[in-house]
Amino acid sequence: MKLTGRKIYKGMAEGEAIVTNDGISFYGGVDPDTGKVVEVGHELEGQSVTGKVLVFPTGKGSTVGSYTMYRMKKNNTAPIAIINKEIDTIIAVGCIISEIPCVDKIDIERIKTGQKLIVNGDDGIVTI
């Protein structure tokens, strides 16, 4: 199945989806050393986003989150791609400076955790 959205940052990635309906704050909400979500009460609390296609509605929290994403990329703990329902500036800038393929305006309800995805950041297409 093909889902068409809007390209935010270029690049191709292929991997397993990890999906949440909660917003994500990388600053304070994700541990950049382990790649695990540490925000108390978050749907993904305790789970690692490293090497996965991270699917969530939108970003939240401090603008420092863009720098946290950059640090995860350098630590090899970053997700390999990001899919959002509606991008915000923190996640967009984070993907650009960290070079993580990113697509938004995707109907994320149609994606389930564990599904294999191909993310085409050049054209804004996600294939399940």
Added chain:
Amino acid sequence: MKLNQEEKDMLDGKYGKATQKSMEILTTLGEIFDAENMIDVFGVQIAGVSYDNLGEAGLEFLNEMAKDGKVRVLTTLNPAGMDRENWRALGIDEEFAINQNRAIDAFAKMGIVTTCSCTPYLIGNNPHYGQHIAWAESSAVCYSNSVIGARTNREGGPSALASALTGKTPNYGYHLDKNRYGQVLVKVNTPIKGTDEFGVLGKLIGDKLGELGKKIPYIVGIPSATIEELKSFCASVATYGGTALFHMDGITPEYNNYPKPSKLMFEISQNDMKKARADLIDDDIEIDFVSIGCPHASIHEIAILSQLLDGKTVKKEFWITTARPTKKIADEAGYSKMIEDAGAKFAADTCCVVAPIKGRFKGIMVDSAKACYYGRAKNKFKVKIGTIEDCVEEALK
């Protein structure tokens, strides 16, 4: 988004990696916010300077950009986490100082003027009416849009840096006339005077705008305001209401440019002001720290402080936070000596919001509503607002 040849070349990497990365940030933001084109900016002011906020990740990004990035327009910095000369006397530890200097070195390598101030308009990074800029510090964004009539969105650290390295910003938001109309009419029915009262007014208006889900107030009923009062108001209304632009009848330059808001309106009485002031005074506060200069003290404020402190001795930790060039004017005028002889300390380049002073004091007295907000939220102090004279009196007790 339409790009001209130079902008396309930047995006294609013909001007180097940092410029390319910058143009990627700006074009992506432009696409997200439906900008039609890029515009040239006159100047830039970058936030995210304190190592307390940047961390190692932010620093790594700055170093990467500094490899081949050079600014194309006048660019200054927001306050750093410490006074760059006097950090030891102000109790900053050595490891923090080293890391803070690494960040400032990266900015310097890119050709940024490393004057660290939240009042760029007082130290020569000063646009005129109608000019487009890319500033990040929220109080300065509000001041430049409203008091000067320049045009900027509220930029983040990386997007402001991207504008510095390209000289461009995407044309959306406050750069466009259609987004600069007042949305809510605010009638002030009581006299407002002094930096503290203008701060209290900013909190009141900011809180009400939040309830209404609006950002741009059109304020009537203020017959006059000084630069110091307006900078205090800007800091407060930006902190409590997220406001980047206001109009003030007879005072700000664009007050007559657009249709006035007619549907939404609220009034402010003396009683409202009293209640809002009470919100900025904590019960059972034990004051062990007094600070003036949020936003950074002007030379006029420092002159007043020197008169109030002349020949006296403070009994509490007392910081005057200001821009280094302003401190130098104060040195030449003899104000610094009067202030330092009284035992008060200058903390140039930094401020109480971004310095790593969490938990160091129990209670802070200030003349700034913004400093109250961050004193509580970030540094876990109890807070009290008062006039500049009240603050000095408290420090002498």
